[in-house]
Amino acid sequence: MSSDTLTLKVEFGGGLELLFSNKRIRDVTIPAFVPGDSSVPSPESESIQPTSLKQADVTFLLHYLREKHLTDRPELFMEKDTVRPGILVLINDTDWELEGEGDYVLKDKDEIVLISTLHGG
Amino acid sequence: MSSDTLTLKVEFGGGLELLFSNKRIRDVTIPAFVPGDSSVPSPESESIQPTSLKQADVTFLLHYLREKHLTDRPELFMEKDTVRPGILVLINDTDWELEGEGDYVLKDKDEIVLISTLHGG
Amino acid sequence: MQDVENTALSESDLSRSPSLHRDDYLRYGRQMILEGFGLPGQAGLQRSSVVVVGAGGLGCPALQYLAASGVGRIGIIDHDMVELSNLQRQILHNESTVGVYKAISAAQAIQKLNSKIQVDIITEALHSSNAIALLYPYNVILDCTDNAPTRYLLSDTAVSLGKPLVSGAAQKFEGQLSVYNFGDNGPCYRCIFPRPPAMETVGTCEETGVLGAVTGVIGTMQALETIRIITGLHDGKPTLLLYSALTVPFFRSVKLRSKKPSCIACGGDGVKNGTIEETDYVAFCGGVRPNWEQKGLSSG
């Protein structure tokens, strides 16, 4: 592990994987420090210094997944700066509400699961 | 974590817990270095230097569990230096055979599960 | 419900539970000898009442194991009738009950398995207007339904009635299981999902596929969670079980939040009454049922 990036295991379930090229599990590597507004730096803007940096948190990860990995219907994934109703975020098998939700500061090798609630029977 | 001891999570299942005061899960702290013959040092013999030391391995853990935690019928737990037929050892959710069996060198926070195979239906 | 202590039973215990028939020791012996279960557990099951909402893919296995275990009174709420397309997973129904109300078909099946229990058949559709009255008589409510509006209605009603809600769901190769409104400080469904998802969300409006055995695993575990609640074997910790039949590991146990003070259904912030919109309960997916024959021909 290099100290300037974090590698996370991200898993989708409950149908949410359909928005992410139908791939359930992927390793995602993100910078350890990111723009304070959670904007995802594009490769060409790398030399531009953002006005503020923060440690990478779950809110940034959501933005990052939307920018880099989402392939279909982004409106079904996020609403404003968080996930859409009916989606639950799990941090190392714990409801993200218990971990600070979007403000949770990610650690290398964290396991993040994003699921849609199921309604079928 | 102090570097001279290891703390492990040990879980029993499949009925094996009955030999260990019917407690399924326990934290077990063992020395990081142990006698080469896997003998369990008793408190009063601590000053006696054994002729050889090795890093604590699963074979030592089995001896340790038998000495310190087993409460009933030791002959149902071990046979010679290993577990009895019908008992499977799992190291971090992997069959111990894939990890070197008794020779696996334990790391702090390892999860060791010992189960009896079930026959009922 | 009650906390059952694991104690050896004497003849005097027996006389305090005169309702357990001598045959029942034979019938339920294999579970009565379990540690923490015993005669108190069996008598507890017999005194309990459980209502299963939905006699479909989840409800069938749940009903089957609840009846087999000796739950004294079981209500079945379902206003649908059995169709041939149900038999791939709704294993209490059979070819001869196609066209019969599911609640009746399921009741016949479990009564055949256990004639000693009382079975209530409710073929009315569950609405916000009748939910309290229909669910009131039972100790535990099982959500075995197949749509979001009924799930919100069941959760809000369980909160109003102060009863645990054992909630299962299944779709494709996946399942989810949780007990809501239970334990010291357990959340309700709305604590976790405050608002219903948008109607255009993945897989809500069209009937999606599901493997029968997946509903079987979740429905059976709903029965098991119910039995644990009744016999005092449930630890009350809010947990969500995620199941996926095609990925390893198959299961994840997720630790859930506690009840939210701000929850509009169960919260203590005084905002709860009147803020739940009736529209949450209106089925937003009234669309036509897909033509499975055509689907079978055109999708892989």
Add this chain to the structure above:
Amino acid sequence: MQDVENTALSESDLSRSPSLHRDDYLRYGRQMILEGFGLPGQAGLQRSSVVVVGAGGLGCPALQYLAASGVGRIGIIDHDMVELSNLQRQILHNESTVGVYKAISAAQAIQKLNSKIQVDIITEALHSSNAIALLYPYNVILDCTDNAPTRYLLSDTAVSLGKPLVSGAAQKFEGQLSVYNFGDNGPCYRCIFPRPPAMETVGTCEETGVLGAVTGVIGTMQALETIRIITGLHDGKPTLLLYSALTVPFFRSVKLRSKKPSCIACGGDGVKNGTIEETDYVAFCGGVRPNWEQKGLSSG
């Protein structure tokens, strides 16, 4: 078995599977629209044969979901008769089939659910002398038995016949599930447990308690693993699933070793023939059945 590719189907595919009746698209539509399943999956199930050894706590739910899913031919091997004490968990039997052979009682139940499938009833006890002949006709073998000797016999026979063995077990609040002798290099039961446990080992000789829904979860998952094998949805990686209904997490998926070259049943070291002792298959627990009524009174 076969690898099913996930492809859109054309009319020409249909003509290659003339055996799938038009009604079957309706009946199995909910599973046929699943990704990776489709018409090839359904046709594969219909062409397959499966044998379930033991029509008890594990066999009943397994049979139920195999029949519902449309497996073409199902054999049921069980020489016992239904007793009242079985009904707490053996949910294909019912009060009116007490005293009937379990294989017959179970066959009646699944045939009622699905009259299109072929059901073979075998009321002979399985022995080392007849195992090969009885199991030979089937593609997949399910171990739903309740004793160690039969488990070794089934594993050794599955190895001889080169067929996958879907093995389930349940006791008290716990269950175990694994597929043996499957995949590129999957182990057999003896690779993991070379010798039967000593007869005085915990809980072998006396019938121990078991919660019905626990056998239900494992038996249902045995059906699911079988369906995955037949439809090509199984990854073939050797895994042991551990289930405990009272501890969190409920489930653990354990990665198992590969086939052992030194295994006396499936190994390649040339030592295999003749080294398996016939005594492995002799039931060493012939003791009397406990008196459940008395147990109910004396244990908690």
